[in-house]
Amino acid sequence: MIKIANILVTLTMLLFVVGCMSSGGTRIDNIPMYGQPEVHRPEVLQQADADFIAKASAGFGSREEASKVWWSQGERFMNSGNFDYAMRRYNQSWLLNPENYQPYWGFARVLMEQNKIDEAISHLETAEALVDDEYQKVALLADLGTAYTYKAKTEPSYFEKANQKFEESIQLDGSYAESRRRWAYSLFEQKDYSRAWENVEKANALGSKPFSPAFLSALEAAAPKRP
Structure with a gap:
């Protein structure tokens, strides 16, 4: 060292x-x-x-x-x-x-x-385009999905690209909680609340970092979670 x-x-x-x-x-x-x-x-x-x-x-x-x-x-x-x-x-x-x-x-x-x-x-x-490591590609795709989500706030067509990258990330490794966590935030921005809840639950089941209380409150207000 x-x-x-x-x-x-x-x-x-x-x-x-x-x-x-x-x-x-x-x-x-x-x-x-x-x-x-x-x-x-x-x-x-x-x-x-x-x-x-x-x-x-x-x-x-x-x-x-x-x-x-x-x-x-x-x-x-x-x-x-x-x-x-x-x-x-x-x-x-x-x-x-x-x-x-x-x-x-x-x-x-x-x-x-x-x-x-x-x-x-x-x-x-x-x-x-250059990544040659499937393990690292999982997180890279989640980052790209997140970037597309930010871009979609001004150009909504990018939400489709974001969803595609989150899906690809999950297909590569369904155990990577951060992909589910990031996708939940993205789906909330898309007003797809049912799928946002689905990804919140799956992220939590995978041991994700905690979601912010403000986000969960906003999601609950938009679409109350079913018992």
Whole structure:
């Protein structure tokens, strides 16, 4: 663990200069894919990228493995609420392996927190096209269903897409409670209260995180639960 931590610190410092470059007042490493292809990558940063990739690949055996390590670091920051640092690690993960679905998923998670729904959907769809892990795909589809639900608040046609992704997630793994939980909230937004209740019950049976009291009260007011 100490060796891995030392490699991460050393290699991350190689790209410190990236943070000094900005786009509209925003650190370029806080923008997915460093703003590429729209933002030109200066030669000095291209060289820093190449050095980083070479050393990270050597440190972890391959670009693919190094990409996974940097993504996991992004997840650690994401889960602690440090979205800027999470985005920087996701960017490094992407730089190491643009064919890895994980950094695109990470980009989308940060963008959802920033209420940039359209951009988040774009990256989630890219992640879905690239994902090669059926286990992780279950949660990825639930996230995509959630993003489509947010989009449907302004474009209702996206509810159909949301339902499709939640259904696909459940078909892959019916024991993943979060898919049922997210779908219940989505179905409430669709005013499909009977199916919302159905998914509340199934999520609870699977040991889901508790639903918010406000949500359950609103659902009860809209359609009282049958005894």
